[in-house]
Amino acid sequence: MPIEIEMRARFGKETRDQLVDRLRRDGKDLGPDDKHIYFYVLPDQLLKVTDNTAAGTAKITLKGSKIGQGASFAETEFAIAPADVGAAVKLFNALGFEEEMHEASNLRHNFRFDGVEIAVKWSEAWGYHAEFEVLLDDDAPDAARAVAAAKITDVANELGVTLMTEQELAEFTAAFEAAEKERKERERQAAPIR
Numbered sequence: 001m002p003i004e005i006e007m008r009a010r011f012g013k014e015t016r017d018q019l020v021d022r023l024r025r026d027g028k029d030l031g032p033d034d035k036h037i038y039f040y041v042l043p044d045q046l047l048k049v050t051d052n053t054a055a056g057t058a059k060i061t062l063k064g065s066k067i068g069q070g071a072s073f074a075e076t077e078f079a080i081a082p083a084d085v086g087a088a089v090k091l092f093n094a095l096g097f098e099e100e101m102h103e104a105s106n107l108r109h110n111f112r113f114d115g116v117e118i119a120v121k122w123s124e125a126w127g128y129h130a131e132f133e134v135l136l137d138d139d140a141p142d143a144a145r146a147v148a149a150a151k152i153t154d155v156a157n158e159l160g161v162t163l164m165t166e167q168e169l170a171e172f173t174a175a176f177e178a179a180e181k182e183r184k185e186r187e188r189q190a191a192p193i194r
Contacts, residue, residue: 003136004063004075005148008129008169009161016128019159020109020120027113034107038089040100041177047092051085058082102180116155125176132156132163 011019023029034054040047046063061077080088093101108121119131132155134148156163164172 002075003138003140003145005134005136005145005152007132007149007152007156007163009132009156009163010127010129010172011161013128015161016120016122016130019130019161022159023111023113023118023120027111027118030110030112030117032108033110033119034105036103036105038085038092038101038103040092040097041102041173042097042100047097049080049085049088049092051082056082058085058088060088099184102177113159114151114155116152118155118159130161 032054033052036051036053038049044064046061048061048063049058050061051058058080059077060080061075063075089101092098102125104123104125106121106123108119111118111120115134117133117135119133120128121130122128132152134152136144136148140148153163
């Protein structure tokens, strides 16, 4: 299982445009990577079914942590056929995860800059944002994780992007989860009795 060191930033359209211009000029353009994601926010993990609409692929991913619980976490994923995305979602919902499910479409474009993968994204919940990521071997020592985190911070600074703190991430995701729970409850109450 690889270890993912991941940090995030939120920003406005002007910052997004400046970031993309810089990455196209000085980084490596890895292309569009739009996705439709069904994600299940579990107590200490994040389970995702991803339909990568840009690539025509799909996968199931289990992240060993939730957003806002540290930048370093194990990640297990495997490919599924795009035609099986609906069945995977149905399976996880039948296993009792439906209340924890959120659905989102991400418009995203991937770049590599100075050894860091950067996904510049837009989604309804997050607005304009980016993920900065370095993958390490699963047995990477703490020192290597610290070096990777410092590398991400240095790259973000060089690009003029302010990374979110773990506290900011935790607060943002908690507010999102609470709003989603309220929305689902309103929909449930408005549904006709059958």
